[in-house]
Amino acid sequence: MExxxxxxxxxxxxxxxxxxxxxxxxxxxEYLWDGDANYWGRKSPLLFxxxxxxxxxxxxxxxxxFRMNRHGFARDTDFTVLAKGENRIILGLHDTAETYKVYPFHFNLAVSYKLNGNRIHVVWHVENTDSKxxxxxxxxxxxxxxxxxRKGEPMKAKLKLDEAEPMRVFGNVEGCLxxxxxxxxxNGGMWEVDEETFKDDAIIFDHQQLKHVELLDENDEPVVSVDFKSPAVGIWNPAGKHAPFICIEPWYGIHDWAEFEGEFKDKYLMNKLQPGASFMSEYTITIGK
Incomplete structure (x- = not known):
């Protein structure tokens, strides 16, 4: 643990x-979910x-x-610490013979966490080390x-969105859209949610409708805020489990459309890198105001 x-x-x-x-x-x-496997055994997985x-x-x-399970393999793979200071760490992952069997590309992936006051800056960097x-x-x-x-009690939460009437993508058809x-x-961006809200899985907003989401306390003050520039964001809680957490998920990608059988490159919200090129993006987590 670092x-x-x-x-x-x-x-x-x-x-x-x-x-x-x-x-x-x-x-x-503590502001992060504790990862209790009776409800959901993860805390903040990286999707790739x-x-x-x-x-x-x-x-x-x-x-x-090729076959791949939901959210990809990075969340279940060991990374290497590339650099570390008192308030910053960079972890890296690159392709192996095993990853190439399920994802036939050569790549470097790095994620960095940096503290700046009450903010955590999360930066993703993907590099194409392939010849294609x-x-x-x-x-x-x-x-x-x-x-x-509390665990075991019905979950209710209040969020504040930076868009008063966002449009969600329809789901869920066998885990796709x-x-x-x-x-x-x-109510002017104030959005009260409960477990029923997520009966069809995550609520997904695409087309970069949202860039800022706050989780509020009983006084409508922000406890945690997430800022991002990603084209999509998912809001999720495991419906029916009485799990006292909310996920706020910046995404450069999204589910397949139901019955999609096209090429990987043609998936909705796919990212492309030419040989030698790289991708970088950041989202921030703010604790309190």
Missing amino acids: QIKNELLTVEISEHGAELQSIKDSEGH PIVCGLWKNTFRINGKE DIFFQIGGHPAFAVPGC KPGYHKVET
Whole structure:
């Protein structure tokens, strides 16, 4: 387990999956979900090289079929610490013979965590080390403890969105999406959610409708804020489990459309890198105001 800290925050990161494990303030208050496997055994997995699900867990490259489980393999793979300071750490992963069997591209993937006051900057860097174009999706999946909620009790939370009437993508068809949109009604961006909200899985907003989401306390003050520039974001809780957390997930990628059987490169919200090129993006987690 690796740790970075400053005068306001102490953050722990596991080399397994380069996954956040803890976010505590100077008083020892924990903001991240604890990963209790009775509800959901992860805390903040990194999604790569796909985000969400493939139709029939299958994708095609030049007509050849490959299989990959939901959210890809990075979250279940050990990373290497590339650099570390008191308030910053960089972890890396590159292709291996095993990854090439399921994802036939050569790549370097790095994720860095940097503290700046009460903010955690999460930066993704993907480099094409192949001799051909590579295609990938990438996303975050941080789970935050909902103020006032306990395990085993119905989850209720209040969020504040930077868009008053965003349009969600329809789902869920065997873990994938169907074309179409539905307006999410809020009170000027204030959005109260419960477990029923997520009965059809995550609520997904694409077309970069949202760039800022806050998790509020009982006084409508922000406990955690997430800022991002990704084309999509998912909001999720495991419906029916009485799990006291909310995931706010910036995504450069999304589920397959139901019955999609096209090429991997033609998936919705796919990212492409030419040989030698690289991709970099950042999202930030702010604790408190």
